[in-house]
Amino acid sequence: MDMLWNGWGDPAKAAPLPDSVTGLLRDLLGVKPRSTPALALDDLDLPAPTAGPAALAALAEAVGGAEHVRTDAESRIRHTRGKSTPDLLRIRTGDLSDVPQAVVLPATHDEVLAVLRVCADHALAAVPFGGGTSVVGGLAPERGAFVALDLRRMDALLDLDPVSRTAVLQPGLRAPAAEALLAEQGFTLGHFPQSFEWASIGGFAAARSSGQASAGYGRFDEMVLGLTLATPEGTVETGRAPRSAAGPDLRQLILGSEGAFGVITSVTVRVRPLPETKVYEGWRFASFEAGAAALRRLAQDGPRPTVLRLSDETETLIGLASPDKIGAGLGQSDAGCLAITGYEGTPEETAYRRERAAAVLTACGGTPLGTESGERWAHGRFSAPYLRDALLDVGAFAETLETAAFWSRVPELYAAVRTALTDTLTEAGTPPLVMCHISHVYENGASLYFTVVSAQGEDPVAHWTPAKHAANEAIGAAGGTISHHHGVGTDHRDWYVRETGELAVEALRAVKRRLDPDGLLNPGVLLPTD
Amino acid sequence: MDMLWNGWGDPAKAAPLPDSVTGLLRDLLGVKPRSTPALALDDLDLPAPTAGPAALAALAEAVGGAEHVRTDAESRIRHTRGKSTPDLLRIRTGDLSDVPQAVVLPATHDEVLAVLRVCADHALAAVPFGGGTSVVGGLAPERGAFVALDLRRMDALLDLDPVSRTAVLQPGLRAPAAEALLAEQGFTLGHFPQSFEWASIGGFAAARSSGQASAGYGRFDEMVLGLTLATPEGTVETGRAPRSAAGPDLRQLILGSEGAFGVITSVTVRVRPLPETKVYEGWRFASFEAGAAALRRLAQDGPRPTVLRLSDETETLIGLASPDKIGAGLGQSDAGCLAITGYEGTPEETAYRRERAAAVLTACGGTPLGTESGERWAHGRFSAPYLRDALLDVGAFAETLETAAFWSRVPELYAAVRTALTDTLTEAGTPPLVMCHISHVYENGASLYFTVVSAQGEDPVAHWTPAKHAANEAIGAAGGTISHHHGVGTDHRDWYVRETGELAVEALRAVKRRLDPDGLLNPGVLLPTD
Missing domain, CATH: 3.30.70.3450 (Alpha-Beta Plaits)
Incomplete structure (x- = not known):
């Protein structure tokens, strides 16, 4: 099943807000009903693809047939951007400026390599697409003409080693399917982020996901023991042993690379017995x-x-x-x-x-x-995104953001982000509710997950942007990281560069240039383009 | 106190083997007494330095005085190579082909940066030197003229945050001093490798050390929360939060970089309360x-x-x-x-x-x-290296090597390495004793630590080399990593490249070129030179 194109998840699970809540929003936050009706999928005005027949034919050959290269409107729209609130607000107004030329569905590692060759030949960028759940602009590259590289056909459990308690998963496996396959053999991954029902194994790895049971099972990046990466320059394979002193840990260079270094085509993970x-x-x-x-x-x-x-x-x-x-x-x-x-x-x-x-x-x-x-x-652990849809439907604005810091900095970070969000939105005439929870804990620190609800501005995305930027600035000033588990994408990139420092970013760009010399992988995501 | 120049540790702790053991070695392994007397430090024939007065003056200026640039014979000899058995055998025969031009002692991060600038100006390579305990050729660069960058003056505990349970340590702190400083405030690092008495914090980080209490305290790379790296191109600082989704984990790119990317000038570590x-x-x-x-x-x-x-x-x-x-x-x-x-x-x-x-x-x-x-x-946990000295003294050969693999591969790895060592040395006329222990465990695998004792060959280093290479091949074929906690250095480099793959190694070399464009940092250690 495909996710709702203009919202979250399974349309059948959507539920309107109770009238009492609508009243509350109105009385407390000044939320007014939307004045414009929602667009239907068919109403959207899709730009014609610029990718020519030669490119499409070459892509079809790369993935074993034209049926695996989709150029229909619905497929392209469903692969436009991710699921941040600005993403939803933009698509709801028919903004398809980030639409892919085509959706390509490779079935193997070698097909991914072939697709990347075709992209290089035809000056197309390539955006790996797993569950499509990015909330940081990770699916909206800077370069105009790109294909969405949808990994859904790569959805197998390739191997399970019950002695070592490891499993090899393909990247297009969505989390529930991965759990079901592992459960047949008595195991679990234990990774349950809020995006669980839709997000994919490859996406978890690419964006350093962290789940709600991370105190017990660890972050996704702690579960990963090996990775295969398809790049325009060939294949990188990592993970000979659980731990090694043989050089830098290349797994940790690929984890969090958000598709900018290559396409993750298999992930070896630690599994645990299903809890009784x-x-x-x-x-x-x-x-x-x-x-x-x-x-x-x-x-x-x-x-x-x-x-x-x-x-x-x-x-x-x-x-x-x-x-x-x-x-x-x-x-x-x-x-x-x-x-x-x-x-x-x-x-x-x-x-x-x-x-x-x-x-x-x-x-x-x-x-x-x-x-x-x-x-x-x-x-209700996976239901908050449905709630957001209902809030957007009634004219409210709702968004989340998150960070992490060492314990001694957490109080300051908490106060600073709350203040930045509250002050900016209040000054803009839409005083918000700012809520927060500690979502993940470590020996040395914790993450803070903020939810903001307010009235929508006239142009809701433009209205929100200064508040988001103020939060980003507050995070940096208070010693937090720009993201604990959502990632960088394009939305956080400038703050990521400041947090990381120019020289370290240059070192990462050197890696990218070596693996992706034409800069066709997710241009502008994570790392600035030249 | 300085370590013994031609052996391990504190000369006062050395003890000869009991006669019964000497007899055992003779009867079981055919060990014969050495025919050549041991050289004294004064007997060694030291090559004259090629670094001219201008370079030495500039180095002195970089580190605040000529007293911090040592060119005397003893200092240079004490910074020649590390403590592998081949290292000891070579220095005991007076082989000083890897001697540094000078020993430079910076006191601050900025002084390290200044030293690197001088090295670039004067075509000198720079080899970071902590405890000098490398057993993989990590202190023997390929380029002839180099300075040893001894970090012993950078030996402070810079900060301790009891709330976050983090400490900022300088790289030249030796482990016992670090533990003593932390203990004053009720904390411990919990890192006790066999090299504990001599190895340094910077070295632990650079080589991904793992200690004997790793099952409880984790590996050193798991303790590290932040790093500062001085490179010829400037400074890299990492570690805003215990964990982050802001891109690849740069800490894990610096950990294990063995001085090839830069000089680690501070390490933020997780500390724990002293155990009762x-x-x-x-x-x-x-x-x-x-x-x-x-x-x-x-x-x-x-x-x-x-x-x-x-x-x-x-x-x-x-x-x-x-x-x-x-x-x-x-x-x-x-x-x-x-x-x-x-x-x-x-x-x-x-x-x-x-x-x-x-x-x-x-x-x-x-x-x-x-x-x-x-x-x-x-x-006796730190005494094995003293035992090795005693064995070398009586004409035996003794060396260790280690690897790790996933649990299901451990039996095969164990058998393959034992067989490789036993067969090669037996065929060479010196049937060995090969011992092994599981030294570190993980959910998904374990490390194997081998000790080999045999009679010395006529040329002991040349005699050992084929056995070491056979073990390296066996490790690769049986799915192990070339090192679990000793590192790569120059000794393991070729096997490391094969394990890692050319493309991944090229990506790391791209990082090195960006941070160290003149290739002056530890040339040939970890990564091949051009």
Whole structure:
């Protein structure tokens, strides 16, 4: 099934907001109903492709037939940009300036290499496309004429080694399919980002994804043991051993390369036995500060839950984690901050961790809320993007952004980003709700995930841009990284360059030039073009 | 204190082998007493430096005075090569073909940058020198005229953040000094490789070191959160957050770069509270296979000890881990395989892990040997290099090498390397003892650490080289990596290139050319020169 072209996910799962919420948005944030009706797919005015028949024929030959090169309007529109709020707002107004010339569907590593040769010959850029869930402009290259390299035909589990607990996955496998294939043999990857239902294995690797169970299973980049990369100059294969002292870790050079160095055509991952037990529960803390101190203690001294997250006061009040409860907490000034802890594993080991963690959380001032709030979180864990669609439908603006820092910088980072977003949007006449949660914890720091809801401006994308830029500046000034798990794309690129430093960026560009001398891979994504 | 110029460590700690062992070597391996007397430092014939007074004056200016540029014979000899057995054999015969022109001692990052500028101006190569403990030819560049950039003056703890549990260390800090500075504030790094007493923080990072407590504390590359790199083209700084999705992880590009990309001038590391409890104990397994299965179970399903290692039958018999017991086990055909488990942490947490791990080890067929064998291991954990000196002194040859692979490949790798070493040296007329232990474990694989003892050939280095090359070939064919924690240097470079692949190596060379366009940093180490 294809994802909704102008929103998130499965159209059948969409649900309008309850009237009470609509009223709340109107009264609290001044959200006004949209004055323009939504466009249908057929209404869109698609630019004619400039890629000629020779290029299309060569692409068809590269991928074993014309049926694997799609130039129809729907295919092209469905491969235009990703799923950030600006992406959705643009496509909803019919802006197809970033549409691909064609959608090419290779079935093998060698076909990917062949496609890249054709692209070089015909001056076409190539944009690898997995689940299409980028929220940072990762699918909108700078160069005009490009093909979307959709990897959906590369969707096999190639190998599973139960002794080493490793699996070789193709990049076009979407996460639920990967989990299903692994589950047949008793294993799981344990990677459950909010984009889980749609995102792909290759995309997880290319963008350094991190899932909601990262406290227990690690980030995706920590799960990756090997990668195969198809580049215009040939193939790179990495991963002879779990760890090595043989030079720099090339896996970590490919992870996060966002398609700019090559197309990831296979990923060797660490797998774990399917957990026998899963328990999620809620805890209440009097303040975000108190809750964060508790999370830090668990992250540093253990025992570490599998899932560990903490909403700030505003997010707890708004109850974003359970869309059906939106607004239910408003007015409860003592709601405090909701933490979710989850434990997955064997019954015995899970019980031990849960009991010990509960003692730590209690010692840190937490109050147990039982499993109901935990189960509610688990039930709604992938639903926030649907909520965003409903908010956009009623004329509200909703977007997320995220960062990470060392623990000692987290309070400053939290305050700085909140202030930047609140001040910028308030000054622009649309005072926002800014919510935040700690989404991932490490021994040495944590990530902060912000959600912003406000009224839309007249031109919603132009209205949002200064606030986003102010948040980016605040992140940099407060010592955070420009992205903890969404990636760089084109949206974060300028701040990424500042964070990384010119010389280091030049070193990465030297890698790109060696692997992609014509600059045809995702031009302008991650790295500036010449 | 300086390390012994022609051997390992503190001369005061050297001890001759007991006569019983000497007899054993003679009877078992045909070791004959050396026919040539050992050279003294004063006997060595040092090539005159070719670096002229202008270069030396400029270097002196770069580092704040002529007293920080040493050209005396002893300084130059002490910075010639590292501590592999071939290195020691060469220096013991007076081979000073790899001697530096001068030893330069910068005190700051900016002084390192200044030294690199002088090197570029005067066509001198620069070889970063930390503890001088390389065993892979990491200090023997291909280009003739070079200076040793000794980082010993950069030996401060620059910052300790007890909230984030991070510390900023200068590269010239030796591990014991680093631990002492951290201990003053209640913290430890937990990095205890065999080279602990001499190796430096910068060297750990540059060569991707891994310590004996890696099961609990992780590898050194897992401890590193940030790095500063001085290159001929300027400075690279990494590490804004524990983890990030902002592009490739540049830390992992610098880690393992072995001085070829730049000089590491500061390292931000994760630190942990000093453990209240340390317990080490021994376990006996009937076979290496059975013991390896037990280690794998702990590595994959936990609980994970802080120290976890397993000697094969031969190493257990020889008792290499406790030099004073050499030979004591010979004749005990039922010695089986000795595993060492260690637990460090709080008393309660340590007790839980120890009890649960004991249950797993028992279920896997292990027999507990108590803490005496564990304490003996801990007591002698840094002494093996002294033993090697004693063996070389009596005319034996002794060397180590190591690799890693995924668990399912470990048995094949073990057999292949043993066979390669045994066959090659036997055919050359010096049948060896080949011992092995699993030195580090991961969920998905393990490292194998081999020790070879035999009679010396007529030309000991030339005699050993074919066996070393045969082991390298066997590692590659059996799916291992050419080094798990010693690094690449010049000794492993050709096999590293084959393991990594030409295109990936070209990408790394592109990085080097961008950061070090004149190729003055460690030429030929890690990467081939043009």
